[in-house]
Amino acid sequence: MDKIRIVGGNTLKGSIPISGAKNAALPLMIASLLTSETLTLENVPHLADVELLMRILGNHGVDISVNGRRERQTDGYARTIHFNCPTITDTTASYELVRKMRASFWVIGPVLAREGVARVSLPGGCAIGTRPVDLFIDGLKALGAQIEIEQGYVEAKAPSGGLIGAHYTFPKVSVGATHTLMMAASLANGTTVMENAAREPEVVDLANCLKAMGAKIEGAGTGTITIEGVTSLSGARHTVLPDRIETGTYAMAVAMAGGDVTLENTDTALLSSALEALRAAGTEITSTASGIHIVGHGDDIRPVDIRTEPYPGFPTDLQAQFMGLMTRARGTSHIVETIFENRFMHVQELARFGADISLSGQTATVTGVNELHGAPVMATDLRASVSLVIAGLAAKGETTVGRVYHLDRGFERLEEKLTRCGAEIERISDG
Ligand SMILES: CC(=O)N[C@H]1[C@@H](OP(=O)(O)OP(=O)(O)OC[C@H]2O[C@@H](n3ccc(=O)[nH]c3=O)[C@H](O)[C@@H]2O)O[C@H](CO)[C@@H](O)[C@@H]1O
Ligand SMILES: C=C(OP(=O)(O)O)C(=O)O
Structure with a gap:
């Protein structure tokens, strides 16, 4: 199994191209199931999750070609992918495929x-929490669907005339349930109003793509989204928005290792709260014409308390990386995780570098140390694993990160992007 080997201590200098967002690409790809015409997505990242979803969509009858070619392309950033689903050939998504990606x-x-x-x-839980699907089920029921759970499968049936627009208030903010209901309501009869909807930029990106396909959607990016159903949707061409989590991750790497890096093809507006926390920690951040310029000092990090929240709050997907940064702060910080009940798997691994972190319920108390020391560590989930990479870049000596497949779910060409900024990082195979 592959590992990442890092020799820490180098400052980072140069530029890093930011990829299209995984968490936008996935729902956008799924939207191709709504139309018999071709949906073309540009700026699609090359990630394990994207490849797996292509297989899943293929099972439903979606014909996929990458940059006009049918074979899988393994190189090049920013792929253009065409999705065409003349008919849905299979209405079942199997356990074998769904269990691998929520x-x-x-x-x-x-x-x-x-x-x-x-x-x-049913997707089941994962390392970061139980992750139930009750909100999806309640929301689809509100649109008139009959739903049974049979032998681990959610079996849903629409009324004979199709789904019916409705007023639905989410009892809790859910990104996935907002995506799912917005797609379903786009082809329902009548108007749907979703309250307490997720406001993430990826929800806005999906809404923009659906609108280009002919959907009538207002309010995406606010807590209330109104969708007037239409009888059919057309094809469209849409560009996946930049990955704000990848952006924040590299910004935190520069803040921690020190250096001067421009993150290209991204936008400060996508991650204001995370950048605010980074500024408070002493990182210099400025917008450029096409990206974000980051200057980090590495050895003069101020402690900052954060609390994860739905957008526009501090994103849970950057919590592990920020904790990595705080392990080297000059003082004590508190990190409260409010979205997932078990998203602290990186704490025990960060301790292997010599970090001083104690956990009490959903709060981690991080007392900064003068130096981290490289160590063999193990990735437990996607964002936890990249927090270990960041810590490895700032630590003295050698680090190896195991279970690299977690990283490959969400970070395109991580080693290459960091190497071009002067990091000593490579992928090694156990043979
Ligand atoms: C592919 C993708 O975009 N993944 C993101 C998405 O995940 P995902 O869409 O799965 O996350 P949700 O926003 O749905 O989850 C938020 C919270 O709601 C709970 N919940 C959710 C649905 C439900 O039916 N019942 C329920 O209780 C979850 O367990 C969690 O505690 O948003 C998360 C929160 O920003 C991010 O961390 C993930 O990276
Ligand atoms: C938790 C994440 O992804 P998923 O929802 O696919 O597990 C993530 O992107 O950090």
């Missing part, structure tokens, strides 16, 4: 809206 559960919305039935395996 977002694949979201196919339930478009498949149900277009075919009137959908049978999708």
Whole structure:
């Protein structure tokens, strides 16, 4: 199994191109199930999750070609991918595929809206929490669907005339349930109003793509989204928005290792709260014409308390990386995780570098230390694993990060992007 080997201590200098967002690309790809015409997505990142979703969509009858070619392309940033689903050939999403990636559960919305039935395996929990799907089920029921859980599958059936627009208030903010209901409501009869909807930029990106396909959606990016259903959607061409989590991750790497790096093709507006926390920690951040310029001092990091919240709050997907940064702060910081009940798996691994972190419920207390020391560590989930990479870059000596497949889910060409900024980092195979 591959590992990442890092020799820490180098400052980072240069530029890093930011990829299209995984968490936007996945729902956008799923939206291709809503139309018999071609949906073309530009700036699609090359990631394990994207490849897996292509297989899942293929099973439903989506014909996929990458930059006009049918074979999988393994190189090049910013792919253009064409998705065409003349008919949905299979309304079932199997346990085998859905268990590997939670977002694949979201196919339930478009498949149900277009075919009137959908049978999708429960995704189950993962390392960061139990992650139930009750809000998806309640929301789809509000649109008139009958839903049963049979042998681990969610079996959904629309009324004979199709889903019916409704007023639905989410009891809790959910990104995935907002995506799913927005896609389903786009093909429902009548108007749907979703209250307490997720406001993440990826929700806005999906809404913009659906609008380009002919959907009538207002309010995306606010807590209230109104969707007037239409009878069919057309094809469209849409560019995936920049990955704000990748952006924040590299900004935190520069803040911690020190250096001067421009993050290209991204935008400060996508991650204001995370950048505010970084500024408070002493990082210099300025907008450029096409990106963000970051100057980090590495050895003079101020402690900053953060609390994860739904957008526009501090993102849970940057919590582990920020904790990595705080391990080297001059003082004590508190990090409260409010979104996922078990998203602290990186704490025990950061301790291997010599970090001083104590946990009490959903709060981590991080007391900064003068130096981290490289160590063999193990990735437990996507964002936890990249926090270990960041710590490795700032630590003295050698670090190896195991279970690299977690990183490959969400970081395109991580080693290459960091190497071009002067980091000593490589992928090694155990043989
Ligand atoms: C592919 C993708 O975009 N993943 C992101 C998405 O995940 P995802 O869409 O799965 O996360 P949600 O916003 O749905 O989850 C937020 C919270 O709501 C809970 N919940 C959710 C649905 C439900 O039916 N019932 C329920 O209780 C979850 O367990 C969690 O505690 O948003 C998360 C929160 O920003 C991010 O960390 C993930 O990176
Ligand atoms: C938790 C994440 O992804 P997923 O929702 O696919 O597990 C993530 O992107 O950090």
